[in-house]
Amino acid sequence: MGFVADLRAAWRERDSLLCVGLDPDPARFPAALAGRPQAILEFCCAIVDATADLACAFKPQIAYFAAQRAEDQLEALIDYIHVRHPGVPVILDAKRGDIGSTAGQYAEEAFARYRADAVTVNPYMGRDSVEPYLAWDGKGVILLCRTSNPGGADLQGLDVGGEKLYERLARLVATQWNGGGNCALVVGATFPAEIARVRALVGDMPLLVPGIGAQGGDVAATVAAGQTTDGLGLALNSSRAILYAGADEDFAAAARRAALTTRDAINACRAARAG
Amino acid sequence: MGFVADLRAAWRERDSLLCVGLDPDPARFPAALAGRPQAILEFCCAIVDATADLACAFKPQIAYFAAQRAEDQLEALIDYIHVRHPGVPVILDAKRGDIGSTAGQYAEEAFARYRADAVTVNPYMGRDSVEPYLAWDGKGVILLCRTSNPGGADLQGLDVGGEKLYERLARLVATQWNGGGNCALVVGATFPAEIARVRALVGDMPLLVPGIGAQGGDVAATVAAGQTTDGLGLALNSSRAILYAGADEDFAAAARRAALTTRDAINACRAARAG
Numbered sequence: 382m383g384f385v386a387d388l389r390a391a392w393r394e395r396d397s398l399l400c401v402g403l404d405p406d407p408a409r410f411p412a413a414l415a416g417r418p419q420a421i422l423e424f425c426c427a428i429v430d431a432t433a434d435l436a437c438a439f440k441p442q443i444a445y446f447a448a449q450r451a452e453d454q455l456e457a458l459i460d461y462i463h464v465r466h467p468g469v470p471v472i473l474d475a476k477r478g479d480i481g482s483t484a485g486q487y488a489e490e491a492f493a494r495y496r497a498d499a500v501t502v503n504p505y506m507g508r509d510s511v512e513p514y515l516a517w518d519g520k521g522v523i524l525l526c527r528t529s530n531p532g533g534a535d536l537q538g539l540d541v542g543g544e545k546l547y548e549r550l551a552r553l554v555a556t557q558w559n560g561g562g563n564c565a566l567v568v569g570a571t572f573p574a575e576i577a578r579v580r581a582l583v584g585d586m587p588l589l590v591p592g593i594g595a596q597g598g599d600v601a602a603t604v605a606a607g608q609t610t611d612g613l614g615l616a617l618n619s620s621r622a623i624l625y626a627g628a629d630e631d632f633a634a635a636a637r638r639a640a641l642t643t644r645d646a647i648n649a650c651r652a653a654r655a656g
Numbered sequence: 657m658g659f660v661a662d663l664r665a666a667w668r669e670r671d672s673l674l675c676v677g678l679d680p681d682p683a684r685f686p687a688a689l690a691g692r693p694q695a696i697l698e699f700c701c702a703i704v705d706a707t708a709d710l711a712c713a714f715k716p717q718i719a720y721f722a723a724q725r726a727e728d729q730l731e732a733l734i735d736y737i738h739v740r741h742p743g744v745p746v747i748l749d750a751k752r753g754d755i756g757s758t759a760g761q762y763a764e765e766a767f768a769r770y771r772a773d774a775v776t777v778n779p780y781m782g783r784d785s786v787e788p789y790l791a792w793d794g795k796g797v798i799l800l801c802r803t804s805n806p807g808g809a810d811l812q813g814l815d816v817g818g819e820k821l822y823e824r825l826a827r828l829v830a831t832q833w834n835g836g837g838n839c840a841l842v843v844g845a846t847f848p849a850e851i852a853r854v855r856a857l858v859g860d861m862p863l864l865v866p867g868i869g870a871q872g873g874d875v876a877a878t879v880a881a882g883q884t885t886d887g888l889g890l891a892l893n894s895s896r897a898i899l900y901a902g903a904d905e906d907f908a909a910a911a912r913r914a915a916l917t918t919r920d921a922i923n924a925c926r927a928a929r930a931g
Contacts, residue, residue: 444758444765445758447762448764452722452727478780478800483679484719486720503751503753503781504780505753506803506812507809507810508807508810510803510805525781528780532782532783532786537780539816539817541816541821546814546816
């Protein structure tokens with residue numbers, strides 16, 4: 382087994398393509414958590430418990446922990462998910478990117494220290510900057526391809542010999558970097574036509590799609606563009622729209638309602654439903 | 657003042673273009689440090705004290721701290737440099753890259769938590785992924801441009817409408833992103849012709865050049881290609897060749913000798929020497 386197999390199993394068993402992003406911002410926590418020393422961990426664990434049966438993956442964003450000196454809470458959170466919800470893979474959203482020896486340290490951080498099942502990686506430095514992650518058997522390596530922000534086109538949208546840079550990257554990953562079968566790509570929900578283009582280039586490789594929910598991407602267009610013929614192939618991430626669906630003590634219940642609505646909206650658009 | 661002004665002052669006052677990279681690997685520490693709870697901090701502070709008068713900057717690489725759960729030692733190290741050696745700017749080598757809200761958290765991590773004077777940033781996600789760092793008045797933002805590893809060419813060397821991707825990035829930074837005057841670029845020492853090309857595009861913007869020392873870049877060719885007309889413009893980084901020049905208890909003295917040799921080798925190649 383490995384990350385991609387685990388993700389496919391989660392899609393089928395949970396009948397969900399929803400990835401719940403964990404971007405904890407203490408300024409938006411309910412008042413009851415204010416001042417508690419483990420507030421970030423408590424908040425995230427409550428969200429996790431409320432949404433785990435609706436999610437195909439959890440995606441903690443490391444910047445939110447690092448800015449708060451809360452690396453220990455991130456370690457505890459990922460342990461908690463593995464122990465309590467073992468069917469749900471954990472994607473560490475870190476977007477690391479560096480050369481061989483340093484990349485090896487970042488891989489150690491993601492896979493040994495935090496015990497993530499997959500990590501997001503920035504491909505700008507090329508293949509040898511990615512290999513230290515690929516060397517971890519079974520771990521997922523999710524490369525940034527076409528990101529959902531307006532500036533994403535500054536470099537990714539440039540024409541490189543008749544194709545866009547993000548298309549070249551998708552081809553490189555599909556044909557050269559994915560020998561171990563645990564690669565995936567990040568493609569933003571705000572550009573369905575580009576999701577379709579990437580899907581055509583990478584076969585059934587999983588696509589992690591941020592930008593539904595708070596960023597305003599169109600779920601129907603995203604699913605139509607990115608799903609594989611079996612109605613799978615996508616992990617559609619929503620963070621803030623779920624985490625901060627409620628601001629009071631019932632925040633976890635509000636998060637569950639938001640996750641359920643989102644999961645069902647996604648499922649309603651799928652061409653096929655795995656049994 | 658700000659990072660770029662501080663770096664220029666350090667070049668002149670210390671008559672040095674040498675940036676000392678702090679990539680602490682406990683497996684290579686002298687035996688006397690083995691098992692000590694603050695070994696990383698003790699090792700780095702000894703290197704810092706032994707080389708500060710020879711260096712224009714220090715560049716801790718965060719991956720080496722994160723893989724060891726040693727963020728607290730990184731905080732203490734940067735504080736130590738600021739207090740003991742206030743004329744030497746600290747570049748946090750983190751190569752972060754993410755969108756607006758998350759980039760804001762990474763900027764908070766680098767500039768508020770660690771109090772770095774500058775941070776390295778990956779430009780793959782475009783301008784709006786860089787703006788949250790630029791918003792910190794006086795702080796330096798050092799964009800990856802052409803990196804020194806073999807795979808660097810996979811994307812950076814692609815032709816984009818008659819120029820290479822790294823050239824386009826250099827132009828974007830010089831003409832659009834550097835309004836605050838605190839941008840710099842990373843260009844690897846292994847490609848002097850490309851350093852010259854970047855220098856021609858960016859005026860006197862500082863270039864951070866990894867790859868001299870252990871990575872084998874040619875100092876004379878690098879200086880000739882990258883220096884500005886006043887013999888400045890470059891921060892040439894060496895990490896392992898200095899940190900691990902000695903393996904015994906005299907490691908700091910050995911590091912000083914290696915730093916002195918490297919600084920002098922660089923200075924011997926400079927077209928002009930600031931008084």
